[in-house]
Amino acid sequence: MSGQGMRPVRPRDAASLVILRGEGEDAEVLMGRRASRHRFMPHMYVFPGGRLDREDRMAEVLRDLPPKPKSRLTRQVGEDVARGLAVAAVRETWEETGFIFGELEGDRLKPDLSPLDYMARAITPPPSPIRFHARFFVADAAHAHGGPGTPLGGSGELLDLAFRPVREALTMPIADVTEFVLEELLRRLRGTSIEAIPIFSYQNNAPIIRYQHLDPE
Numbered sequence: 001m002s003g004q005g006m007r008p009v010r011p012r013d014a015a016s017l018v019i020l021r022g023e024g025e026d027a028e029v030l031m032g033r034r035a036s037r038h039r040f041m042p043h044m045y046v047f048p049g050g051r052l053d054r055e056d057r058m059a060e061v062l063r064d065l066p067p068k069p070k071s072r073l074t075r076q077v078g079e080d081v082a083r084g085l086a087v088a089a090v091r092e093t094w095e096e097t098g099f100i101f102g103e104l105e106g107d108r109l110k111p112d113l114s115p116l117d118y119m120a121r122a123i124t125p126p127p128s129p130i131r132f133h134a135r136f137f138v139a140d141a142a143h144a145h146g147g148p149g150t151p152l153g154g155s156g157e158l159l160d161l162a163f164r165p166v167r168e169a170l171t172m173p174i175a176d177v178t179e180f181v182l183e184e185l186l187r188r189l190r191g192t193s194i195e196a197i198p199i200f201s202y203q204n205n206a207p208i209i210r211y212q213h214l215d216p217e
Contacts, residue, residue: 008126011133013081015089016049018119018138018185019099021163025189029166029182030097030141032158033173045172047181048099048158050092051132057084059091062102062112069118072197073135075212076121086113089137097161098153100145115143118197120184122177125202136181138188176200176207 019030031045057080064070065086073082090101090111102112116137124131141163152161164172166189170182180200187193196211 009129009131011123011131013052013077013085014050014132014134015052015085015092016047016134016136016181017089017093017101017116018047018136018181019093019097019141019144020138020185021141023189025166025186027166027189028163029169029185030099030152030161030163031169031172032096032161035157035159043173044178045160045169045174046158046178047136048093048096048154049089049134049136050096052081052084052088053091056087056091057081059084059087060110061087062110063114065113065116065118069116069137072118072212083113085135086116086137087111089116089135094154096154096157099141101139101143112143115139119188120181120198120200122180122200123202124177125205125207127205134177138185180207180209 021028021030031047033045034043061083065083070082073085090113091109093099093101094109100109101115103110116139118135119138120136121134122136123133154161166182166186170179177200180198184193184198194211196213199210199212201208201210
């Protein structure tokens with residue numbers, strides 16, 4: 001709990017985008033390190049992402065999510081929230097890395113959600129004073145403006161921003177939830193993932209992984 005005798009903080013909806021470069025087990029993933037000033041996971045390497053804003057749910061998009069990830073998301077939330085989560089992942093990626101999935105109209109981003117797939121979700125444990133219910137999307141860097149050669153930049157919120165082999169990323173300072181996502185990513189790259197959405201959470205102060213099994217398409 002967030003304090004002795006207090007109720008756990010309610011998790012806030014959030015989204016992250018796992019950006020891949022290359023194929024198979026040699027593929028690389030884009031990650032950066034959170035600065036020491038951050039209250040949530042300081043010093044840790046993470047994927048670009050952040051919380052769902054109200055504007056994300058109403059944002060105009062260039063292209064919508066493909067039917068399969070949209071169907072999987074809308075088993076948990078309404079269609080506006082499902083689209084908003086994907087928008088949040090793309091928006092935060094643009095802000096934090098400079099990678100653009102979509103088009104810029106002036107200083108506003110019109111997201112292209114069509115390259116995104118929905119791969120996992122996770123809930124921050126109850127003792128944390130800052131909690132998120134995060135959905136993780138995955139997309140190929142080739143669909144971003146400039147593709148794999150796009151210069152990295154963004155707001156500077158993520159330090160040491162770079163593409164790294166997935167196996168190397170597993171050896172860096174990462175949170176357990178990030179390790180969970182990277183392991184699921186490796187299963188996808190090997191073709192050994194199951195037809196289900198893995199869910200990372202805590203029970204009795206211990207991490208657990210459950211699966212949202214999916215009906216045949």
